[in-house]
Amino acid sequence: MTKEPDFDAVVIGAGISGLYQAYRLREMGYRVLGVEGSDDIGGVWHHNRYPGCRIDSESEVYGYFWNDQLMQEWNWSERFAAQPEVLRYIHRAAEIMDIRKDYIFDAKVNKAVFDEKNNFYTIGFQQPYRAPLTARFVFSALGPLSTPQMPNLPGINTFKGESYHTANWPRDPNGFGPAKLDFSGKRVGVIGVGSTGVQTIQEMAKVAGHLTVFLRDPNWCTPLGNGRMTQERMDYIKSNYQEFTAKCDASLAGFPHEFIQKNLFDVPKEERDATLEELYEGPGFSLWLGAYQDVLSDPDANKYVSEFVAQKIRERVKDPQTAESLIPKDHGFGMKRVPLETGYYEVYNQENVSLVDLHATSITCITPEGIETSDGLHELDVIIYATGFDAVKGSWNRIDIRGVDGVALKEEWDKGLTTYMGMQTPGFPNFFMLVGPQSGATFCNIPRCSAMAIDWLSDMMIQAKEAGVQRIEPELAAAESFTLYATKLQGKLLLGQTNSWFTGVNQNIPGRDKREVLLFVGGNPRFQAYCNDVRENNYKGYVMS
Incomplete structure (x- = not known):
């Protein structure tokens, strides 16, 4: 006899993507719990409070575009908003979603193990006072730049002065x-x-x-x-949000810039x-x-x-x-x-x-x-480490994620990264990634592009709920085909021939000296077309049971 999980779905992470995914799942009737390792919402904007921190996306295209109330009430003060304003925006969005009540905080996930008999995950926490919980589906919104x-x-630890890492900057308590x-x-x-x-x-x-x-x-x-x-520009933006978002959706990386169609x-x-x-x-x-x-x-x-x-x-x-x-x-x-x-x-x-x-x-x-x-x-007197992150894979690698037959996700990825649309890896049923390796949202204006991936996943989860599906897993051949596609696209750009966090090279991590395909660089429209083709063909490449 199989057991029922504590929750239908767990969302790991309370950044922009995690909050929206938890909201969508809750609104479609799933019993959902959000878990966040920190003490509050905001993700990278909660942690990265160093002086000068601000977005490099135009303010009007950074955020949520599914809620008219938020879009019409919010006034950005700068063309490129500073960190405090972005975090304030996220807090206001969370109020409108009424999502905080669906989260637990100071709950840092260190383990997610798939139970094949019961088709659910057991999730463990770093904090010893947090009891493990079980969930049918796991949505990991860990962030590509969060480790x-x-x-x-x-x-490093011998320095007698002040030292700070920019991603763990002391916060204003008020x-x-x-x-x-x-x-x-x-x-x-x-x-x-x-x-x-x-x-x-x-x-x-x-x-x-x-x-x-x-x-x-x-x-x-x-x-x-x-x-x-200016208020005049903000008023114009509010009257023309669809124009701004359409331009982003048609662009390579979700920004309001278009390449000149000439060599x-x-x-x-x-x-x-x-x-x-x-x-x-x-x-x-x-x-x-x-x-x-x-x-x-x-x-x-x-x-x-x-x-x-x-x-x-x-x-x-x-x-x-x-x-x-x-x-x-x-x-x-x-x-x-x-x-x-x-x-x-x-x-x-x-x-x-x-x-x-x-x-x-x-x-x-x-x-x-x-x-x-x-x-x-x-x-x-002071050392500031602006030395970045274990990018894209790092947030997933730090969690002991186990799929079918107890296989570790990190070990599978060390052999060679294979995903289906950057959302799942074969052998890890019911485990979804948001803004992870090979996702179309990772080489992109993340709030805009991740929302489209979340909406796509949410459509699939609506159908799964109606059909009583308890297990969703990509076929290996489908994942290999997608990864080959992403590989070919990256090979066409010069950045694919450059050592950087884009290609998985990190001089501070032993063994991370070989390039790999961590991004989908084919552009926003191409990624949307791929995903929509999968959906229109009855979610081809997925096994659902």
Whole structure:
């Protein structure tokens, strides 16, 4: 005789995607429980409260678009909203969904084991006071950038000053932003120059007595183009939300930018350069996702744009040697996610800022007094680690997920990542991933693209409920076919030939030096078409029983 689970569904995670998925399941009549490892909702926006943190999506296309009340009442204050405002928005959305009551907090999942006899998962928690629970279906909304990664350096815990990781920043106990820390007059060191590092460096340069940036691999950064959101523009947006969302849905990555349907060298040089100048000034990802159609796939076109951006860096940074250190040599423009900035390069012209090029020297260890390099000791009062995440797979790898015959998901993925539309892996029935490896929402404007994946999954779950389905699993052949499709698409873009978190390479993790297909880079419309074809053909590739 089989047992009944405690819940029909469990949603792991209370970020933007998890909250919406839990809401959809509840509204369609599932007995659902949300579990969140932290003490509150918000996901990355709850944890990442470092100074300068903000979205790189235009505010009007970042969020929920299924609730007219929220869309009409909410007024963004900036074109690219800062972290406190984004978190405040999420809290307001949760109020409208009345979803908090369906969650338990301080419940960090460390195990999910499939029971083949009963077709449900037993979920265990890191906190010893949390009893295990059972659920028929598991929806893991863990986030592709939610497992912080410290650098692999000796002596980190010996430092006597203040140290912070940007993804675990002290919080304001009475607000949505960072704690009110005073860095004025202090000697601050920042390790890391990805999107987070760039934002942090811009703010630290304003207040630190001296700021030392430890640079290993520079990124191509372009202006954010931020500004105040006028009420007139906000009113226009509210009257035309459908226009904005339709543009995002038709674009490669869910942003309001469209590639120019011409090849770069088919355009006269004067016109081409004028266009690049305009795109460089923003807003947002204008140059990355709105340039000529061949810039991300043709090496010569990419080299041209890379040299254009390199020249911008040389113009903005006064010291030629510093400028050259800030120009990437290991990848072309757009091969990694492009950090957006406001006066970032000008920071290096300030007398209170110095750059340590880790290609010319190297960090040997962290000492009680600061950071030791092969050139000597840099004495510091504060070290900020802007060293990113164990991206995309990391959040799933940290949980002991067991499927049919007790097979571990991490071990299966170590052999080679195979998914069906980035939503499930064969051999792991009833276990769904939101914004995970090979999902169309991962290389995308996540709130917009994840909502479409959640709506698709929710349609399937409605049919499953009506049919009394207790087990949903992808066929191996279907998953292999989808993964091959994702592999071919990635191979067409230059980013697929570049070492980055996009391709699973992480220098801070032993053994993570081989590229793999973690993203679906074929674009939003192509991913939607694939998913819709599966649905219209009676969910082909799935076995439901």
